[in-house]
Structure formats: structure tokens, C-alpha cells
Amino acid sequence: MKAARDLLYDSEASLRLVDRAIGELSPEAPRDEAGVTPLRQHLEQSNAAGGDQVDDLLDDYANTAAIVVRFCQSAGMLDSGVVGSLRPTPSGLRAVSARTAAATAAILDGVARAITLVDAMDGRQGATDEARHAISASLREELHLLTDHLQHQDIAAKKLDDIETLFGDLRRRVAQVVSIFSPPSGAAAAAHADNDSLAAYADAPSFQGVH
Amino acid sequence: MKFLVVDDSVTMRRVIVNALQRIGYTDAIEASDGDEALTMFDESVGFIITDWNMKRVSGLEFARAVRATPAGQSVPILMVTTRGAREDIVAAMSAGVNNYVLKPFTPTLLKEKIDRLLSQNANAA
Numbered sequence: 001m002k003a004a005r006d007l008l009y010d011s012e013a014s015l016r017l018v019d020r021a022i023g024e025l026s027p028e029a030p031r032d033e034a035g036v037t038p039l040r041q042h043l044e045q046s047n048a049a050g051g052d053q054v055d056d057l058l059d060d061y062a063n064t065a066a067i068v069v070r071f072c073q074s075a076g077m078l079d080s081g082v083v084g085s086l087r088p089t090p091s092g093l094r095a096v097s098a099r100t101a102a103a104t105a106a107i108l109d110g111v112a113r114a115i116t117l118v119d120a121m122d123g124r125q126g127a128t129d130e131a132r133h134a135i136s137a138s139l140r141e142e143l144h145l146l147t148d149h150l151q152h153q154d155i156a157a158k159k160l161d162d163i164e165t166l167f168g169d170l171r172r173r174v175a176q177v178v179s180i181f182s183p184p185s186g187a188a189a190a191a192h193a194d195n196d197s198l199a200a201y202a203d204a205p206s207f208q209g210v211h
Numbered sequence: 212m213k214f215l216v217v218d219d220s221v222t223m224r225r226v227i228v229n230a231l232q233r234i235g236y237t238d239a240i241e242a243s244d245g246d247e248a249l250t251m252f253d254e255s256v257g258f259i260i261t262d263w264n265m266k267r268v269s270g271l272e273f274a275r276a277v278r279a280t281p282a283g284q285s286v287p288i289l290m291v292t293t294r295g296a297r298e299d300i301v302a303a304m305s306a307g308v309n310n311y312v313l314k315p316f317t318p319t320l321l322k323e324k325i326d327r328l329l330s331q332n333a334n335a336a
Binding site: 103144147148149150151152153154155157158159161 | 220314316
């Protein structure tokens with residue numbers, strides 16, 4: 001198997017050859033007096049001279065078909081569902097950040113109010129029990145409200161868990177795509193593992209004429 | 212009434228228990244996931260408050276398991292979650308959850324939900 005970059009480069013030339021071959025096999029293609037198309041004539045001359053144009057053409061065609069197969073496989077791995085699930089991620093992160101900031105501000109405001117209430121209690125040492133109870137009730141409520149704001153810690157943790165799961169899934173799929181286009185060296189057998197797929201493409205009506 | 216509070220977040224368990232105390236419910240036991248909660252659940256538990264996303268046994272699995280026990284047929288289950296999508300709510304109800312509260316919540320909202328479920332349970336009995 002060629003390197004992916006070389007394969008892509010060769011594929012363009014292969015596709016042009018295949019396109020030309022298909023064109024010349026059509027009934028409308030220009031022919032010489034003996035009814036032979038220029039391509040066939042060229043290939044026959046080349047073979048007679050010991051060339052291997054036909055083999056090259058078939059090899060390049062196989063490589064091109066392999067590229068198509070791999071594109072099809074990779075498209076399935078990075079389907080629209082994955083792309084769609086990534087779309088709300090930035091806004092989700094911004095929401096977590098904004099909520100955390102709001103909760104922090106609310107906690108700081110609550111602490112400031114609680115301190116003010118403690119100061120008020122200090123300033124009313126001689127006040128009635130009723131007045132002191134009113135202040136302590138307010139102080140208690142402020143302290144309870146502080147704990148309510150701590151829910152945002154859990155909300156942020158849950159959102160980050162979701163994002164971690166999403167990125168884990170994305171990383172797995174990208175790794176699969178990478179492995180498809182860059183099979184490990186020495187894994188020639190793996191390169192031929194798609195023989196069935198290649199055969200299916202090779203048997204497609206559009207290409208049968210090339211053989 | 213004894214409450215069973217199930218959440219894998221220590222922070223949330225403390226927030227919920229704190230809120231319960233503020234609205235007058237002082238008897239609460241805590242579990243860190245559905246698996247542990249199942250070992251703690253018995254007929255003495257009168258109300259369950261559970262999270263959805265938890266390690267090991269999730270809130271939905273826990274709710275289903277509770278409903279499969281004789282003692283868990285009618286106990287009210289309130290889910291506290293960040294998941295408010297319509298399909299999530301339908302899935303929760305299908306699992307046996309009676310109602311849900313979205314985070315962040317206030318003790319007042321929690322009290323409304325608890326009172327409503329207890330009232331429905333009393334009427335059904």
C-alpha cells in the first residue's frame with residue numbers, strides 16, 4: 001500500500017485515465033479506419049513493446065477504488081450525528097462558565113450580607129430578644145442561601161463529564177479514520193483486507209468496460 | 212418521614228439534605244449511587260430523591276429496581292437533574308419517577324414538589 005499522500009496524488013492521474021478510457025469505450029468515441037480507439041491502439045502498441053500500461057492502469061484503478069472505499073468508511077465514522085453533537089459544546093462551556101461566575105458572585109454577595117448582619121448583632125447588644133432573633137434569622141437564611149449556590153459545582157461537573165464523553169467518542173472515531181488512511185507499515189495483508197469492497201467497486205457497471 | 216437522598220456528588224447530597232432540613236424534613240439517609248441506595252432502601256423510606264447521572268447504577272436504573280420491589284410500588288420518587296429535555300423527562304417517567312426538579316433549585320421549589328407528590332400519594336391510598 002502506498003503512503004496516503006502518494007496515493008491521493010496518483011489517484012488524480014488514475015481518475016483521468018479511467019475517465020478517458022470510459023470515454024473512448026463509448027460508441028461516440030472517435031475511431032480509426034479499423035474501428036480501434038486511440039487508447040486501445042496505444043495500449044496494444046505499448047504491450048507489444050514490452051510496456052505494462054494496462055497493468056499500471058489497473059493498479060491505479062485499484063488504488064483509486066481503495067481511496068473511494070476509505071472515504072466511504074471514514075464518512076460513516078464522522079457522521080452528521082457527531083458533528084451535530086459538537087455544535088452546542090462551545091455554548092455549553094460558556095454557559096457553565098457564566099453560571100459558575102454568577103454563583104461565585106452570589107456567594108460573595110451573601111458573605112458580605114452575612115458579615116453586615118453579624119456587625120448589626122454586635123451593635124445591638126442591648127437590643128430586645130425579638131430584634132436579635134430577627135437578625136439571627138436573617139443571618140441563618142443568608143447562610144442557607146450560600147449552600148444553594150453550591151449546586152453549580154455539581155452542574156459544572158456534570159457538563160464537563162458530558163463533554164469528556166463527547167470528546168472521547170470523537171477521539172475514537174478520528175483514530176479509526178486515521179487508521180483507515182494510514183495502515184501500519186508491514187500490514188500489507190490489512191491493505192488487501194478490503195478485497196471484497198474493491199471487487200464490488202471493480203464490478204460496478206461504470207468500470208466494467210475498463211477491464 | 213424518612214427521605215433517601217441518592218446522588219454521587221457529596222456537594223449535592225449536602226445541598227439537598229440542607230434544603231430538606233429548611234423545609235422541615237430532618238430524617239434523611241444518603242447514598243452515593245443507585246447500587247448503594249438499593250441496599251439502603253426498605254419500607255421505612257417514605258420518599259426518594261435521586262440524581263440521574265451516577266456511576267455504576269444510574270437514577271433511572273435505580274428507579275426501575277425500586278419499582279420492582281414490594282416496598283417500592285408506591286414510594287414517591289423525585290428526580291433532581293440537569294437533564295430537562297422532553298425525551299429525558301419521558302424516559303424518567305417511564306422508569307417510575309413521579310416528578311423531577313431541574314438544578315439549580317430552591318428549597319421552596321423542592322417543598323412544592325414534595326408536597327404535591329405526598330398529596331397525590333395520599334389521595335391514591
